[in-house]
Amino acid sequence: MRRSAFALIAGALILLVAPLLISAPKIGEPAPDFSAAASNGKTYHLTDLRGKFVVLEWHNNGCPYTRKHYESGNMQRLQKEWTAKGVEWFTVISSAPGTQGYVTAVQENAYLAKMGAAPTAALLDPSGDLGHLYDAKTTPHMIIINPQGVVIYDGAIDDHPTSDAGDIPNSKNYVQAALADAMAGRPVTTAVSRPYGCSVKYAGASH
């Protein structure tokens, strides 16, 4: 009895909130603009990056799926390869204070150095605003924006949704493939996939 009353109230709340939800950026549509502070002290504006490919990589240093790609060196290899080819690569940390993966700028700079990570910068998003703007769901969740500012990839890093680094050699890396396609002027073969990993630890999340 009490449970059904609760379900009714919860249902009513969902209906009220639903129209306010921002839908995720869609493939082929302009990437929403943002301005975000990085652990290196700089602030980055998406509009300043027109003319370049931009990668957004949602990150949580304690999440077993993030660790899979960092402890194996897989993410760092991608970062080095593609930033060397002119890609602007942003690690985005949307963990709220008190949750797994939350870091201060000093802690993040130490982590980047220790792991040999090589993104253009690590964006600190403890409010979750940037994460919600892109509807980032997991760590890792990967988004690629082309030089015209259009979203060309949204999804997982690869096709093995596990936390086992042993799966990496047998995986098809969607980010690698999408960047290679787009830079060669080809349409992106796989433009959407299901991102996998831990849920992004947003402020006020009820799970």
Next chain:
Amino acid sequence: MIYSMSRHTRALLSFCLALGLCFLSGINHSTFAASIPHGTVDLVAENSWIAPGYGSTVGLHFKMEPGWHIYWVNPGDSGEPPKITWQLPQGLVAGEMQWPAPHKMGASTIVNYVYDGDVVLLIPVNAAASIAPTSQAKLGAMVRFLICSDQMCVPGKAQLSLELPVRARPPALDSSVESMFTAARAKLPQSAPASWKFSARETRDSFVVDVAAGHAIAQAYFYPLVESQIDNAAPQGFEATTLGARLSLHKSDQLVNHISRLKGVLELGHGEAYLVDAPVAAATRKP
């Protein structure tokens, strides 16, 4: 929770030893629960022994601290279901894990299908007719899973084992675990009554599912068995009809190809849950 369990285990052991009854008490039906991050897990056998040519069932029993959860076969927007790798004697074959109806957990944009508290995942184990009687057959299982709270996710693994005799007579139910297995079976989604019909059609951004049950359905929620077909976080449209119900499920942004069937679990409340496997009629173009 871990502490109270080990106290309980210790108490059971000392009681056994005091009476010298350990070999008779049948505590071999289950390994002791393995400690995992934020809970325990153990393997439990429904029968007291394995019999050549008979099927039996084992339960993978998770107990989690409040606030922690593991994932359904379709975890939803994040997470990963538990996976089990068996090490079985020749002649024993384990089947597919059976998943109780999950519950939905989540914020406005990330929705997961999970279990919390206490959950038993049932697994059929079949014995070949040729398996030889023995005093102890050891069933080993490596279990890997992700366990999460609001604030964090932790990977877990446990090496479990179960020792059971193989006897050349029909297996007997272990009465000490009967209620656990009865409860676990009651939570599995059932095949819908033969008279029910499920059908689905596709619109531009949704799947509309019609349930013809022969009577009105007051409430229903659809849990998708396959990832990336429906938008987990979108509210589900529900309409009671005279002979059933109609649900409207928003398509997932990750759905890029046409699907011919929509599979899921339809939960009607009060623990009533049915398996749905509905053919999907393609979108009809309006003139």
